[in-house]
Amino acid sequence: MNQAEVIAKLQTIFDTVFLEPVVLTPAISAKDVPEWDSLTHISLMVSVEKAFGVRFRVGEVENAKNVGEFADLIIKRKLEP
Amino acid sequence: MDIGLLKNLLLKGDPEFWVQLKSLTKSARDFEELFLLSSLRKKAHARKLENPNAPAKKIRLAILGGYSLYPLHELVEHLCEIDGLPVELWQGDYDNYISEIMDDNSELYTFAPQVVFILPAERRCTYTGHLTDARELQQAAAKNVVDSILELARKVNEKTRAEVITTNFMLPARHDLGAFRSRTLGSNWSFRKWVNLELGLNAPSFLHICDWEFLANRLGGLAARDERSWFESKQPCSSALLVKLAREVTQLIFSLKRAPKKVLVLDLDNTLWGGVVADDGLEGIELGDTSPRGEAFKAFQKYIASLKQRGVLLAVCSKNDLDKAQEPFQKHPEMVLRLDDIVSFKANWEPKSENIRAMAPELNLGLDSFVFVDDNPAEIEIVRQFVPEVTTILLGPDPSDFVAQLADCRLLEPRSITSEDAERTSQYRSDAQRKALEATVTDMASYLESLQMESVMSEFVPVDVPRLSQLINKSNQFNLTTHRRSEAEVIAVMNDKKFAGFSVRLKDRFGDHGLISIVIGEKVGDTMKIDTWLMSCRVLKRGVEEEVLNELVRLAKGKNCTRLEGVYMPTPKNEMVRDFYGKMGFTLTAESETKREFELKLENFQPAQTKIKIIRRAYEPS
Numbered sequence: 001m002n003q004a005e006v007i008a009k010l011q012t013i014f015d016t017v018f019l020e021p022v023v024l025t026p027a028i029s030a031k032d033v034p035e036w037d038s039l040t041h042i043s044l045m046v047s048v049e050k051a052f053g054v055r056f057r058v059g060e061v062e063n064a065k066n067v068g069e070f071a072d073l074i075i076k077r078k079l080e081p
Numbered sequence: 082m083d084i085g086l087l088k089n090l091l092l093k094g095d096p097e098f099w100v101q102l103k104s105l106t107k108s109a110r111d112f113e114e115l116f117l118l119s120s121l122r123k124k125a126h127a128r129k130l131e132n133p134n135a136p137a138k139k140i141r142l143a144i145l146g147g148y149s150l151y152p153l154h155e156l157v158e159h160l161c162e163i164d165g166l167p168v169e170l171w172q173g174d175y176d177n178y179i180s181e182i183m184d185d186n187s188e189l190y191t192f193a194p195q196v197v198f199i200l201p202a203e204r205r206c207t208y209t210g211h212l213t214d215a216r217e218l219q220q221a222a223a224k225n226v227v228d229s230i231l232e233l234a235r236k237v238n239e240k241t242r243a244e245v246i247t248t249n250f251m252l253p254a255r256h257d258l259g260a261f262r263s264r265t266l267g268s269n270w271s272f273r274k275w276v277n278l279e280l281g282l283n284a285p286s287f288l289h290i291c292d293w294e295f296l297a298n299r300l301g302g303l304a305a306r307d308e309r310s311w312f313e314s315k316q317p318c319s320s321a322l323l324v325k326l327a328r329e330v331t332q333l334i335f336s337l338k339r340a341p342k343k344v345l346v347l348d349l350d351n352t353l354w355g356g357v358v359a360d361d362g363l364e365g366i367e368l369g370d371t372s373p374r375g376e377a378f379k380a381f382q383k384y385i386a387s388l389k390q391r392g393v394l395l396a397v398c399s400k401n402d403l404d405k406a407q408e409p410f411q412k413h414p415e416m417v418l419r420l421d422d423i424v425s426f427k428a429n430w431e432p433k434s435e436n437i438r439a440m441a442p443e444l445n446l447g448l449d450s451f452v453f454v455d456d457n458p459a460e461i462e463i464v465r466q467f468v469p470e471v472t473t474i475l476l477g478p479d480p481s482d483f484v485a486q487l488a489d490c491r492l493l494e495p496r497s498i499t500s501e502d503a504e505r506t507s508q509y510r511s512d513a514q515r516k517a518l519e520a521t522v523t524d525m526a527s528y529l530e531s532l533q534m535e536s537v538m539s540e541f542v543p544v545d546v547p548r549l550s551q552l553i554n555k556s557n558q559f560n561l562t563t564h565r566r567s568e569a570e571v572i573a574v575m576n577d578k579k580f581a582g583f584s585v586r587l588k589d590r591f592g593d594h595g596l597i598s599i600v601i602g603e604k605v606g607d608t609m610k611i612d613t614w615l616m617s618c619r620v621l622k623r624g625v626e627e628e629v630l631n632e633l634v635r636l637a638k639g640k641n642c643t644r645l646e647g648v649y650m651p652t653p654k655n656e657m658v659r660d661f662y663g664k665m666g667f668t669l670t671a672e673s674e675t676k677r678e679f680e681l682k683l684e685n686f687q688p689a690q691t692k693i694k695i696i697r698r699a700y701e702p703s
Contacts, residue, residue, distance in 0.1 A: 016084055016117065017117055017120075019088060019091070019092075019121070019124050035120075038151075039120075039151055039152050039155060040120065042116075042151075042152055042314065042320075043112070043113045043116040043117065043120075043152070044113075046112055046113045046320050047113045050113070056309075057309075058309045058312050058313060059312070059313060062313075
């Protein structure tokens with residue numbers, strides 16, 4: 001899976017969670033999306049982990065600055081045995 | 082219905098949104114699913130799409146504890162609102178619950194909660210000494226943990242009169258300590274079990290335990306925890322358990338406000354036994370220890386018998402000829418349930434909806450206190466459609482699951498079991514004998530005389546509080562004002578001198594009816610206002626009403642009142658007492674859609690003579 005494919009799959013998750021349509025790009029981040037608050041974030045991460053079958057390590061999601069970095073993190077965790 | 086369609090309803094501003102939101106919420110199991118539904122609910126409010134059926138009144142709920150209360154609060158708020166009991170929420174700060182409760186000037190008290198939900202911190206429930214310390218030391222430490230929680234609960238209840246709910250503690254799920262863990266109270270495993278037991282066994286009546294240990298155990302110890310979410314955002318448990326916790330606390334808040342179901346109506350063929358008795362004959366039905374299926378049906382009957390023992394009334398509704406339907410109850414050696422366990426037995430060819438409807442007046446209970454159990458979807462459907470007040474349970478295809486289905490239905494749980502619940506079946510049965518006697522005695526006066534009735538009237542006393550609150554919250558028909566009161570609110574009335582509250586017990590030669598009537602008068606100047614007057618319909622027209630009025634007048638005069646003021650507030654269920662005050666000699670003074678007001682001047686009042694012997698009066702030494 002490359003970054004574009006991951007973002008495309010993320011898009012379907014975001015479409016479910018958010019009422020107002022959001023078009024995901026590598027540069028977009030939580031502060032650009034009014035509905036993406038800290039509460040929604042918790043739920044979003046639970047959905048992402050289930051959809052991709054990954055488990056992030058403690059603290060690392062908050063280090064991702066935007067959707068692109070977040071997608072890279074998903075790829076990294078997916079490559080793990 | 083899926084989320085996409087629900088969103089469309091929201092975007093269109095269609096109130097059908099609320100109907101679908103409710104049904105999706107009922108079936109949602111996953112955290113993210115429920116959370117999403119909740120965020121759509123909040124967005125609907127933001128867009129001014131309101132639920133046309135939402136009650137206007139909100140319950141003020143405070144949540145506080147040793148964890149981050151986001152997003153637990155969100156799930157609780159959602160579930161309460163969807164279930165028709167919206168809450169106004171106040172959240173404590175992370176791990177600030179002790180000072181929030183102990184500080185008299187805290188915001189918690191400004192908020193004036195009606196229900197307080199506390200999640201005490203797990204890390205304070207651990208033994209800090211050595212594993213091999215003397216057991217007395219370890220027990221004392223456990224008692225300290227319990228006492229500190231009880232003290233917090235007492236303090237918050239004293240200050241606010243709120244009902245208090247506290248979680249207990251999850252047990253560890255790791256192998257740590259191995260087999261030694263159960264040989265010492267110093268391990269978290271044993272220590273927390275001990276604390277949980279002590280907490281539950283010593284909780285006063287205003288304190289309700291949200292049994293986190295049980296919920297985690299049900300889900301599975303490993304699935305219950307998520308260390309990462311603790312480090313990242315101070316979450317109390319895994320998101321999967323958070324959903325269960327939110328559902329449980331919602332259930333508890335509900336049970337504070339609504340009475341449990343009272344009657345279990347049972348189908349017979351393929352419900353209580355395998356096969357069809359009219360076709361297969363008494364010997365042909367599957368029941369008892371000769372086959373696995375027969376064992377399963379017998380186990381189901383045993384479970385039903387245990388429900389009866391804790392106060393649930395049993396009834397039968399079957400499409401059968403009466404004699405064939407009753408034969409197993411009389412003759413089958415493996416039957417657990419017998420005819421005298423059943424308060425109403427309907428076996429005929431009328432629709433089940435009509436049979437159940439007919440049971441309600443027979444037992445003097447509202448249809449909304451009935452649960453109907455059947456293995457046949459068509460019968461369930463007809464009852465759903467024609468008596469929607471009745472809750473239905475469609476049994477699955479495998480009788481070995483029947484017990485689990487009832488045990489998980491959450492409809493028949495006692496809030497606090499009173500000994501009078503357990504007596505109820507015998508009361509209803511002796512009612513039937515009494516009616517038989519009524520038929521043999523020609524005039525009413527000699528009938529009442531023959532009952533040899535005795536009554537005890539008592540001011541409110543602590544030991545009666547659970548029963549008082551129970552009756553106050555479940556009486557619908559003979560209830561002039563339908564003012565509901567929680568146990569905490571009953572205690573408040575008991576301790577306030579301006580109120581004259583009393584309860585009435587009645588027994589006769591067929592049995593003890595227990596506590597059957599409650600009155601609360603409030604002295605305002607020279608007037609005694611009747612805040613509450615309710616009575617169990619089982620004892621109608623025996624003279625209890627008259628004796629209660631005699632007592633009320635006596636107490637009012639004792640408080641230097643010259644008049645009684647009574648009000649009838651109509652509900653869908655209390656039409657029967659619309660003219661009650663008029664019949665009791667009161668004068669109608671004002672009338673509107675929402676109430677009818679009456680007064681009674683005390684100077685000319687003559688106490689009525691009845692056939693009831695008064696053993697004791699309220700506020701008098703016994």
